[in-house]
Amino acid sequence: MGRTPCCDKKGLKKGPWTPEEDELLVNYIKKNGGHGSWRSLPKLAGLLRCGKSCRLRWTNYLRPDIKRGPFTVEEEKLVIQLHGILGNRWAAIASQLPGRTDNEIKNLWNTHLKKRLLCMGVDPQTHEPFTSHCPALEAPAFPSTRHMTQWESARLEAEARLSRESSLFNPSFGKSDADFFLRIWNSKVGESFRKFNATDKNTCQSPISQGSSSTKCGSVSAITMEIVPSSAGPSTTASNQNEDAECKSSKSYIEDLMAVSDSSSSNDLELEDSSDTALQLLLDFPINNDMSFLEGNIDKYETCTAMLAENSYICSL
DNA sequence: AAGCATGGCAACCGCCGACGT
C-alpha cells in the first residue's frame, strides 16, 4: 500500500550547501523548466541530498525571484500588520511580500520585530499590551499601553465584524477571519485600502468615504493612538486630559461599526455593496492606524533595554 | 591578541493535510 519510501537518508549529505551543489540544482531546474518531483530531483540532478533539502534550498535561497537585502520600513510595517491578523503563519505573510520567503520573515520577526514590540510594551504573540507579567512595561512606564487597550477593544470588535461580514461577502467561504482578510487584502478593495493608507490617511479622503453616506474617517482619526515615547515618563497630565475624549471616540467607533453591521444584515446585499462594506471595514480596521509609532520608538529600544536591565526586570514570555 | 557573548541567518526537524496506492 501507499507509495514507495521517500528516500533512503543513509549517505545523504547535510549541512551548508556548496556553490557546486547550488549550481547543480539551479542547472537542473532551469534545464527541466521546473523542479518536477522533489523526491526524484536529487538523483536526477546528481545531488547527494534529500528532496526536502533541495526544495528548501531552492525556495529559500536559489529561486530567481528572491529579493535580497534588508527589509524596508514599509515591509516591516506590513509584516507587523499581517502578523497581527495572521499570527505565526509565515507562509501566508510571505505571500504578501513579493520576493521574501517565509523563513526570511520568520527570522526578521524573531530577531528584530519581536524585540521591538516587546520594547513597546506589546505582546508580540497577541499584539496586546502587557499586563502584570512585565512590571517594567506596565502603563505607568508606558502610557501608550492604556491607549492601546482601548485601541485593542476596537480592533477585536472589527475582527468580529469581519467575521460576520465574511458570510455575507461570500457564503461559500468558510475559512478563518485571517483567510478572509487576505482575500480582501489581495482584492481591488485591498489595493484601494493600501493606496489610501499610504497616501491619504492624513487628509481623511478615502476613496470610498467620499461617496458613501457615512464616513468612518472621523472615528478612525479620533481613535488613532498618540504613542508617547517611553522616555516621557509616567502618565502625563496631557494624556489624562485626553482620556475621556478618547474613550468617547472609541465608543463612537464601535457604535459606528455596529450601525454598519445592523444595516448590512437587514438589507439584501449585492456583491458591490459588500465590496464597499469590505473596503470600509478595511478603512476602519485598526491596523489602519499609523504604525509610525514603531519607527518613532526604534531608537528607544536600546534605552528601553538598558532600563530593563537596570531595574532587573525579567519578562516571562 | 584571545576569549567570550551576542545576533543573524541558513538549514534541519517534526508535524500535518492532501493525495496516491
Place this chain on the structure above:
DNA sequence: AACGTCGGCGGTTGCCATGCT
C-alpha cells in the same frame, strides 16, 4: 478504508560573523 508518501509549514538549532571585555 487504511496506510504511506509528498509537499508545505512552523519551530528550533547550530554555525558564523561581529562586537565587547
